[in-house]
Amino acid sequence: MDIDKLLRDSARVVNTPSLRQRANIDQLEERIHTRVMKPAKRRQPLFYVAVPLCLLIAITLLFPQGKGLVEQTMKLSSQASNKEPALPSLHFTDKESLLNKITLENVTVAPPYVKVTVDLDLKEHYWASLEEPYLVDEMGRKYLFVNKEEVVRDEKYVYTFISQKKFEAPPEAMSIHIPYVFVKKKMVPQDVQQFALTLNEKYPKTVSLDHLQLMIHSFTYSKDTLTLVVSSPQMRIGSLWLQPDFATYDDRRERIGTDKVSYRYVVSKQDSYSFHVSPVSPTLPEKVLNDLQIAFPIND
Amino acid sequence: MKQYLRPVQRFIYFLLKNHAIADDLTQEVFVKVYKHMGSFRNESSVKTWIYKIAVNEVKMHRRSSWFRRFILFGNINEELAGYQDDSEMSAPEQEEVLRVVLSLSPNYREVILLHYYQDLTVAEVATILGISHDAVYTKLHRAKKQLKERLEKEGFAWT
Known part of the structure; x- marks a missing residue:
């Protein structure tokens, strides 16, 4: 018997399917067909605006003497990009309030982004800082505003934010969250206190000023570097800078531990140096302090 | 494509000796074939390409811990018994031949199945396994020698 012939004969028999095997192959084919023909998961459109979009706007206001939470709900139709929607304005009638009005302008919901302008009308001698808003869809996904523009128009602070372009799902409702609006009194001469230090003094020492x-x-x-290390056991907040070097102190500040701050200034050597210091609200959350880079512990 | 379905399924079954796994892997092979049909570059025949995918699927399966745990220590006779249920083999010799073929090491079994049972040329087998023609010839020669020896023990006589 020839081994090649034996193998070919064996193969011929093996390769002749029985009825049951044919049925099995038919089932197999059907399963493959089902899997192959299963539509691929399609990528969701970047943003879908054919349905009315409900925007919940939540703003936290932080004032030097406390904070408040303001929420407003605004409904926008898909034509919001073409027509002027009813814009929410928050009026502050309280005489004690530092804000006259917050207006959300140009809330534009149009592919590929959401655009919102926040107009802050502040009382005289106050300025504001606004943390960048973010959007949250109904699934809890967070979208950032990637473009920020800040202008002062007619002595009002106007911030324009444009969202990121990619949205993972067609949201039916989204919330705009403005984490905080920080309102701070502008520096006026009476707020700024002054003190002087000399290199030939002995340190540590306490400097007492008004409050x-x-x-x-x-x-x-x-x-060529002047280094000042200061602290406060009561962790009050303030700003400090060397005179006349007014603008660049931020770049040279460094926290040491939890209560000390080191300031470094590249200046010529002299006998005495003059510093200005200004207190701000003690009630501000740590996040605000870090974001605004004014975290500086000083005594009351 | 359908004409390759059963041969590939049988090929995988004879390599792994398990109907259920052979069906599953055949599915994987043909899903890949359909999905990648657009990228098929005609560097070989469709048949060779499909068998190459099948060989890779079997290799991947052999590397899996599942295979090592259950198949290597599985009962070959049981699997053959399963095959006998389907059998249209009329001659006990042919049944015995298949049994001995399936008892060869995977390396030898692979070339025998591709060349004789799937009717592929040496050149096609070389392409599928990614080895030279000479290497295919060598493997075939050694596989047949081993097969002959085993069949002789079963009472086969050669001309």
Whole structure:
């Protein structure tokens, strides 16, 4: 018997399907067909605006003496991009309020983004800082506003935010959250306090000012750099800068531990240096302080 | 494409000796075939391409812990008994031949099945397995030698 012939004969028999095998193959084919023909998961459109979009706007207002929460619900139709929707305005009639009005302007819901303009009408001598809003869809997904423009128009603060372009689902409702609006009194001469330090003094030492006490841990000069380390056991908040070097102190500040801050200034060596310090609200949350980069512990 | 379905299913079954796994892997093979049909570059025949996918699927399956745990220690006779239920083999010799073929090591079984049972040329087998023609010839020669020896023990005589 020839081995090749034996194998070919065996193969011929094996490859002749029985009825049951044919049925099995038919089932197999059907299963493959079902899997292959199953429509692929299609990517959702970036943003869908054919349905009325409900925008819930939540703003947290932070004032020097406390904070408030304001929520407003606004419904926009799909034509919102063409027509002027009813814009929510928050009026503050309270004489104590530092804000006259917050207006949300140009809330535009149109592919590929959501655009919102926040207009802050503040009392005189106050300024505001606004944390960038974000959008949340009904599934809890968060979308950021990637473009921010800040202008002062007719002494009002106007912030325009444009959202990111990609939205994962066609949301029927979205919330605009403005985490906080921080209102702060502008620097006026009486708010700013002044003190002077000399290099030949002994440190640490305490500097007492009106409603303010500073602990100067060290005050040294080395390699063209003046270094000041200050702290406060009561963690009050303020801003401090070297005169006349007014604008650049932020770049040179560094926190040391939880209560000390180090300031470094590249200046020429001199006998005495003048500093300005200004207190701000003690009630501001840590997040605001970090974002605004004014975290500086000083005594009341 | 349908004409390759059963041969591929039988090929995988003879390599793995398990009907259910052979069906599953055949499904995987043909799903891949349909999905990647657009990227088929005609560098080989469709038949060779399909068998190459099948060989890869079997290799991947053999590497799986499931295969090592259950198939390597499985009962070959039981699997063959399953095959006998379907059998249209008229001659006990042919049944015995298949039994001995299935007892060969996977390396040898693979070339025998592709060349004799799937009726592929040496060149096609070489393409499918990614080896040279000479290597296919060598494997076939050794596989047949081993097969002959085993069949002789079963009482087969050669001309």
